Amino acid sequence: MSKIVCVLYDDPVDGYPPAYARDDIPTVRQYPDGQTTPTPKSIDFDPGELLGCVSGELGLRGFLESQGHTLVVTSDKDGPDSVLDRELDDADVVISQPFWPAYMTRERIERARNLSLIITAGIGSDHTDLDAAIDNGITVAEVTYSNSISVSEHVLMMILALVRNYLPAHQWVLDKGWNIADSVKRSYDLEGMHVGTVGAGRIGTAVLRRLKPFGVHLHYTDKHRLPAEVERELGLTFHPTPHEMVPQCDVVTINAPLHKETEHLFDDELIGTMKRGTYLVNTARGKICDRDAVVRALESGQLAGYAGDVWYPQPAPADHPWRTMPNHGMTPHTSGTTLSAQARYAAGTREILECWLEGRPIREEYLIVQGGTLAGAGAHAYTAGTQ
Template sequence: MAKILCVLYDDPVDGYPKSYARDGLPLVDGYPGGQTLPSPEGIDFIPGQLLGSVSGELGLRSFLEKNGHTLVVTSDKDGADSEFDRELVDADVVISQPFWPAYLTAERIAKAKNLKIAITAGIGSDHVDLQAAIDRGITVTEVTYSNSISVAEHVVMMILSLVRNYIPSYKIVVDGGWNIADAVSRSYDVEGMDVGTVAAGRIGLAVLRRLKPFDMRLHYTDRHRLPAEVEQELGLTFHPTAQDMVPHCDVVTINAPLHPETEGLFDDKLISTMKRGAYLVNTARAKIADRDAIVRALESGQLAGYAGDVWFPQPAPADHPWRTMPHHGMTPHISGSSLSAQTRYAAGTREILESWFAGRPIRDEYLIVDGGQLAGAGSHSYSAGNATTGWNG
C-alpha cells in the first residue's frame, strides 16, 4: 500500500464553503484538438466544488482509503520543519499544485527514499527539479490541458483590464469618486494593436483565437511552428525568437513553461527592445521575467502595465515588490484554479493514480518525466534541468 502526500492551499478564511454561487457547471465535451477530458473510473466529489484547498482534498480520500492507501493532506510546505518535509521521507507519491507549490528540490528528492511519482494537480511541473527526477527515475506527471482554457480566459481579461485601465477606474467608484479624466487618461482600445504570445501551445493558441475577434494583429514565437493552415486562419505572423517578436508588439503575453531556456528571458535588455508603453502579461511562470527589471520598466514608463498571477516564491512574501509597483494588475495564482478547472484537474489526478496503482500506462499527454528521461508532453515542452531555485539560481 502507498503513502500519498498531497499539498494544497488553505481553505477560505471564513471556512470551507457550505454553498456555491452557481448550482453546477456547463457541460464541456472535450478539449480543442480532440484530446479527451480526464476519464477516471469514478469520482467522489460534486463538479463545481472547491477541491483545491485542504478540505477539498481533490476528492481523493474515500478512493484512496478504500483501497488501503494512506493520504496526508497539508498546506504546510515551507521550512525545514514543515509538515511536508516531515511526511516526505516515506511518501511514495507527492501531489502538488502550481498555485501552492511544494518545491521538490534535489535535496528534498534525496530525502524521499520511497518517492516514485510526483503528480501536478494542474499544469506546469517546474516546481519539481526535473533533472533530479530524471536521475532518480521518478515519474513526473501533470494533468495536461485541464486548465489551459481557464488560463487563456484570464490572459484576455488581463489584457483588456490593463489597456482599458479597468482596475484604477473601478477603484474610483469604490472610493466614491467620479473623475472621468483620471479614469480615461491611461485608457486605450485594443483594436488595431499588435499582440504577440511567447509560446503558442495549448494556452497561447487559445489566447490568439480569443483575441482574433478584437481585430488585433496577431504574432507568435514558439520552438514548434504552427501548421500553415492555422497561421492563415488566424492571420498569424511567426517570429523565430522572442527577441525578434517583441519590438513589433503593443501587448506581449507569456505562455511558455519555465525551464532553463526560458528562465530570466524578460530582462532589462529584452524589455528595452519593446515599444515604449507596451503591456506585458505573464500567467506562465514568474521567473520567465526578471523581477526587478519589471519594476524598473514600470517606474520608467518603458512598460505601460504588467499583469499576471504567477510569483516566485509562492505564496509571495508581503514585501514582494510586485505588490506595490505602479500600473500592475497582479492576482494571486488563480488563473488555472477556477472551480471549473478544479473539477478537471482533480479528475485527472485520480485518473493518473488509478493507472499507476494498476500498473497501466499513464496517458502520454500527462507524462513529463518517465523512465529516466523527458517523456510525453515533457519532451515537447520542457528542457532537462532545474528551475526550483531562487532568482537566476
Template sequence: MAKILLVLYPDPADGYPPEYARDEIPAITAYPGGQTTPTPEAIDFTPGQLLGSVSGELGLRRFLEDRGHTLVVTSDKEGPDSVLDRELRDADVVISQPFWPAYLTPERISRATRLKLAITAGIGSDHVDLPSAIAHGITVAEITFSNSISVAEHAVMQILALVRNYLPAHEWVATKGGWNIADSVSRAYDLEGMQVGVLGSGRIGQALLRRLKPFDVKLHYYDPHRLSPEVERELGVTWHPDVRSLASSVDVLSIHAPLHPQTENLFDDELIGAMKRGSYIVNTARALIVDRDAVVRALNSGRLAGYAGDVWYPQPPPADHPWRTMPHEAMTPHVSGTSLSAQARYAAGTREILECWLDGHPIRPEYLIVDAGKLAGTGALSYTVPEAES
C-alpha cells in the first residue's frame, strides 16, 4: 500500500465554506485544440467546491482509503520540523500546488528514499528540483491545461486593473470615503491602441492573445517555438526574434514563460531599462523570471508605470517582502489558477494520474514532466536541465 502526502493551502480564515456563491459551474469537457479534460474513473466531490485547501483534500480521501492507501494532508511545509519534512521521508507520492508549493529541493529528495511520484495539482513543476528527480528516478507529473484559461483570464483582469488604475479608484470610494475623480484618473488610460506583448505563446500565452484581440490592441509575442503563419495571421500578432526586441516594443508585457535557467532573473535592471518609460508588466508565470528588487526600483523611478501578478518567491512571501508595499502594484496571492472552476479540473486530473500510477497504467504524455530518468511529455517541451542535454 502507498503513502500519499498532500500539501495544500490552509482553509479560509473564517472556516471551510458551508455554502457557495453559485450552485453550479459550467461543464467543460475539452480544451482549445481538442485535448480532453481529465477523465478519472470517478470523482468524490461536487465541481465548484473548495478542493484546494486542507479540508477539501482534492476530493481524494475516500478513493485512496477505500483502496487501503494512507493519505496525509497538511499545509505545514516550512522548516526541518514541518509536517512535510517529517512525512516525506517514507512517502511514496507527494502532491502539492503551485499556489502553496511543497519545494522538493535536492536535500528533501535525497531524504525521501521511497518517493516515486511527485504530482503538481495545477501547472508548473519548477518547485521540484528536476535534475534531482531525474537522478532519483522520480516521475513528475502535472495537470496540463487544467487552469490555463483561468490564468489567462486573471492576466486580462490585471492588465486592465493597471492601465485603468482600477485599484486606487476603488480605494477612494471603498476605504477612504471619497469621490476623488481627478485622483482616480490621473494614472488611468485606455488599453485600446496600445502595443501589448506576450512572452511565451504556449497554452496560456495563446489564450491571452485571443482574449486581448477584441480590445483593438497591437499584439506582439516572443517564443522560441514560433506560431504557425496561419495562427499569426488569425491573431494579427507580430513575432519578435528575442525578448529584448519584444520588451522594447510594447506598452504592456504579460509573462507566460516557464521558469528554467534561461529565464531566471531575465527581467533585470538592464532589460527593464530597455522598455518604454511608463510600461506595465504583468507576471502570472513565476516570480523568479523577474529580478525582485529591479521591479521595485523601476516602479520608484517611473520606468515602469505598474506591475501586477500573482506569483511571488518564496510562496507564501514574508511579511516584509517589498512587493507588498511598492507603489503602483496590483498584486494578488497566487490565485490565478486556483479558481473553484479550475480546482474541479486539477483535482480530477490528480485522481486520474493516481489511478494510472496505482494500477500500473501509463500516465498521459501531456501530464508528464519527468519519467524514466529524463524529461518527458510536456516537460521535454517546456523545461531544460543539464542532465537531459548531456
C-alpha cells in the first residue's frame, strides 16, 4: 500500500463553507486545443466545491483509503519540523498546488527513499527541482491545461483594473466618497494600446485571443513561434526576444514558465527599456521579476502599475514589499484556483493517481519528468540542467 502526502492551503478563516454562491458550475469537456478535460473513473466530490484547502482534500480520501492507501493532508510545509518533512521519509507520492507549493528541493527528494511520484494539482512544476527528479528517477506530473483559461481571465481582469484605475476608484466607494477626479486621474482606455505577452503557450495564447476584441495591437515573444495562420488571425507581431518586444508595448503580461532562463528576467535593466508608464502583469511566477526592481520602477513612475498573483516565496511574508508598493493590484495566488478550476485539477490529480496505482500510462500531456528525462509538457516548457 502507498502513502500519499498532500499539501494544500488552509481552510477559510470562518471555516469550510456550508454553502456556495452558486448551485453549479458549467461543464467543460474539452479544451481549445481539443484535449479532453480530466477523465478519472469517478470522483467523490460535487464540482464547484472548495477542494483546494485542507478540508477539501482534493476529494481524494475516500478513493485512496477504500483501497488501503494512507492519505496525509496538511498545510504545514516549511521548515525541518513541518508535517511535510516529518511525513516525507516514507512517502510514495507528494501532491501540492502552485498556490501553496511544497518546495521539493534536491535535499527533500534525496531523503524521501520511497518517493516515486510528484504531482502538481494545477499547472507549473517549478517548485520541484526537476533535475533532482531526473537524477532520482522520479515521475513529475501536472494537470496540464486544467486552469489555463482561469489564469487567462485573471490576466485580462488585472490589465483592465490597472489601466482603468479600478481599485482606487472602488476604494472611494468603500470610503463613502464620490471623488470622480481622484478616481480618473490615472484612468485610460485600453483601446489602441500595444499589449505584449512574454510566453505564448496555452495561457499566453488564451490571453491574446481575449484581448483581440479590445482593439489593441498584439505582440508576443516565445521560444516556439506560433503558426502563421494564428499570427494572421489575431494580428500578432512576433519578437524573437523579450528585450526586443517590451520597449514597443504599453502593457506587458508574463505567461512563461520559471527556469534559469527566465528567473529575474524583469530586472532594472529590462524594465528600464520599457516605455515610461507601462503596465506589467505577472500571473506566471514571482521570481521572473526582480522583487526590488519592480518596487523601484513603481516608485519612480517607470511602471504605471504592477499586478499579479504570484510571489516568492509563497505564501509571501507579511513584510513583502509588494504588499505596500504604490499602484499595485496584487492578489494571493488565486488566478488558477477558482472553484471551476479546482474541479478540473482535482479530477486530473485523481486520474494521474489511478494510472500510477494501476500501472497504466499517465497521459503524455500531463508528464513533466519520466524515466530520467523531461517528458510530455515538460519537454516543451523546460530545459534540463537549467534549474
